[in-house]
Structure formats: structure tokens, C-alpha cells
Amino acid sequence: MNLTAADIAKLAEGPLKGDGARPIAGAAPLEKAGPSDMAFLADTAMAARAAACQAGCLLAPLGAEELLKDFKGALIFTKNPKYVFMLALRLIETAARPLPEPGIHPAATVSPKASVGANVHIGPCAVVEEGAVLGANSIIGAQSYVGRNARIGARTRLYPGVKIMDACEIGIEVIIHAGAVIGSDGYGYISPRGTHEKIPQLGKVVIEDKVEIGANTAIDRAALEITLVGAGTKIDNLVHIAHNVKIGKNCLIIAQAGIAGSTVIGDNVIIAGQAGISDHLTIGDNTVIMAKTGVMSDLGPNQLVFGHTARPRLQAMKVEALLNKLPDMHRTLNKIKKQLGI
Numbered sequence: 001m002n003l004t005a006a007d008i009a010k011l012a013e014g015p016l017k018g019d020g021a022r023p024i025a026g027a028a029p030l031e032k033a034g035p036s037d038m039a040f041l042a043d044t045a046m047a048a049r050a051a052a053c054q055a056g057c058l059l060a061p062l063g064a065e066e067l068l069k070d071f072k073g074a075l076i077f078t079k080n081p082k083y084v085f086m087l088a089l090r091l092i093e094t095a096a097r098p099l100p101e102p103g104i105h106p107a108a109t110v111s112p113k114a115s116v117g118a119n120v121h122i123g124p125c126a127v128v129e130e131g132a133v134l135g136a137n138s139i140i141g142a143q144s145y146v147g148r149n150a151r152i153g154a155r156t157r158l159y160p161g162v163k164i165m166d167a168c169e170i171g172i173e174v175i176i177h178a179g180a181v182i183g184s185d186g187y188g189y190i191s192p193r194g195t196h197e198k199i200p201q202l203g204k205v206v207i208e209d210k211v212e213i214g215a216n217t218a219i220d221r222a223a224l225e226i227t228l229v230g231a232g233t234k235i236d237n238l239v240h241i242a243h244n245v246k247i248g249k250n251c252l253i254i255a256q257a258g259i260a261g262s263t264v265i266g267d268n269v270i271i272a273g274q275a276g277i278s279d280h281l282t283i284g285d286n287t288v289i290m291a292k293t294g295v296m297s298d299l300g301p302n303q304l305v306f307g308h309t310a311r312p313r314l315q316a317m318k319v320e321a322l323l324n325k326l327p328d329m330h331r332t333l334n335k336i337k338k339q340l341g342i
Contacts (some may be wrong), residue, residue, distance in 0.1 A: 051067065143161050269286065272292075
């Protein structure tokens with residue numbers, strides 16, 4: 001793709017100053033951008049650095065015209081430079097990392113009883129079992145597995161090594177990164193005679209549209225019904241979601257977080273890295289659970305919690321500050337006890 005500054009200006013829907021025909025081949029931070037790169041300025045406090053940078057094309061906020069009057073390259077003004085930068089990155093990515101061509105690799109194994117839509121790519125050593133349905137323009141990466149009666153939506157991409165187990169359902173335009181497992185058995189056991197006996201996990205996982213799931217994440221199938229991930233939710237690498245969990249729409253779940261069985265997560269919830277949520281809880285809409293927080297009771301909507309027992313953030317910060325003072329407080333208490341003869 002021969003991308004120019006004028007092409008980026010169209011995305012920005014803002015004025016262009018300079019050479020619109022300047023070719024743009026890549027993107028870089030302000031400090032490292034060269035004549036064929038685009039960069040962006042999000043904060044006018046960095047305008048002096050931006051004006052001196054060597055980028056061929058610079059995206060800048062409206063109102064920064066005077067601050068950037070000495071910039072030598074093509075200059076585009078827009079309401080949201082970072083967003084336009086992202087849109088332009090998509091165009092660059094399309095050229096730099098084109099999607100694989102449609103077709104079934106000779107080394108793939110596809111059941112004659114599977115349904116394969118138009119323009120599907122199935123990579124080498126991938127396996128598609130009987131009853132599976134692959135939507136149009138979906139991509140099944142090398143060594144991926146699509147189980148019996150599983151469904152993959154249109155324009156969904158499974159990167160290499162993804163496992164979609166039997167009967168699980170993946171929506172439209174979902175991205176699942178390498179090594180993720182969707183539909184592994186839920187962790188369910190009973191011990192009636194002193195040994196742990198497995199409870200069959202007969203449910204499934206349903207992933208709604210436009211979800212992204214990071215590498216080596218595991219989402220367990222429900223015991224009887226469904227484990228659900230709502231539309232627009234983005235899940236990072238190395239996350240574990242247990243059986244029967246219900247996750248709402250547009251949530252953000254960060255690396256190494258874990259959600260125990262049958263918990264219900266509302267819409268627009270943020271669960272930060274290494275947070276742990278106990279089972280059978282309800283987390284309200286728009287709540288933020290900070291990193292390494294342990295949640296052991298229900299949380300209402302619009303909460304911001306932190307700490308091993310998920311206190312409100314400000315309270316948790318006060319507790320953390322007091323912990324540093326405990327040794328001195330302990331010594332003072334011992335002195336008082338000694339003076340009182342206790």
C-alpha cells in the first residue's frame with residue numbers, strides 16, 4: 001500500500017499543512033521517527049520536542065498550529081491524534097502483515113461433515129472436526145483445533161495453536177491469540193468417599209462478537225449451561241476464566257487475572273493484572289478492580305477497589321501507609337505496656 005500524508009489527512013478529517021504526497025511507510029515515537037514515518041503529539045506540553053522531530057508526517061491536536069510552526073514535515077491537525085494514529089496503523093498493518101490467503105492447506109485435517117464458509121483459510125496441521133461450522137472469511141491458524149459442533153463466526157481469526165473445544169461458539173470478528181484454550185473442562189470435583197471424583201462438564205463457552213482473547217488464556221466450559229464472554233470485551237494473555245462465569249460487554253481483563261466459577265461480571269468492568277475474584281459473586285457495571293486485588297464479596301456498580309480484601313481504593317491506600325508504621329507502633333505499645341506493668 002502506498003500511503004501518503006494526504007491519505008492520513010482523510011482519516012483525520014482535519015487540515016493538512018505541507019506536502020500531502022509525502023510517502024509514509026511506517027510509524028514511530030517522536031524521538032525515533034524518520035522522514036518516512038508518521039508520529040503523533042497527544043499533549044501540547046511536548047510541542048517543542050514534536051516540532052524538532054524528524055517525522056515525515058505528524059498528527060497534532062487542533063489549536064497547536066502556532067506551537068508547531070517550525071515543523072518541517074507534513075502536519076495534520078485533528079481532534080484526537082492518538083485515535084487517528086491508530087486508524088493509520090491499521091492501514092500500515094494491512095500492508096506489512098497481510099491476512100493469509102483463503103484455502104485449506106494440504107496438511108490440514110477437515111471433516112467432510114464440517115461446514116466451511118466462503119474464503120476461509122485453514123492452516124497447516126489444523127484440525128476441524130465433524131459438525132463444526134466455520135463462518136465466511138474466518139482464519140484458522142496452523143495447528144489450531146476446532147472441535148465437534150463448534151461454531152466460528154465470520155471474519156474471526158484463530159492464531160496458531162488455538163483450541164476451540166466441542167460445541168463452543170465464537171462470534172463474529174473475534175480474535176483469539178496463540179495457545180488460548182476455549183472450552184477446557186471446568187474444575188469440578190466431589191469427594192464422597194475420600195477421593196476426588198470428576199463432575200462431568202457438559203456445558204459450553206459462548207464468546208460474543210468482537211471479543212479479543214490473549215495468548216495462553218483459558219476459558220472453561222460450564223458444567224451444564226454456558227460460560228459467557230460479552231461482546232466487545234478484551235482479555236489479555238494468561239487469564240483464567242472458570243466454569244459458569246458470565247462476563248458482560250466491553251470489559252477489560254488484564255494479564256494473570258483469575259475469575260472463579262459462577263461469578264457474574266457486569267458491563268464495562270476493568271479487572272487489572274493478577275487480580276483474583278472468588279466464586280459465586282456479582283461485580284457491578286463500571287467497577288474497577290486494581291492490580292493484585294482479592295475480591296471475596298459482591299461489589300456494586302461504579303466501585304474502585306484495591307488490596308487483598310478489595311477495600312475502596314482510598315481506604316486501602318491508608319491501610320498500606322499504616323502498615324509501614326506498624327514496627328514503630330509495636331515498639332511504642334510495648335513501652336507503654338511495660339510502664340503500665342502489663
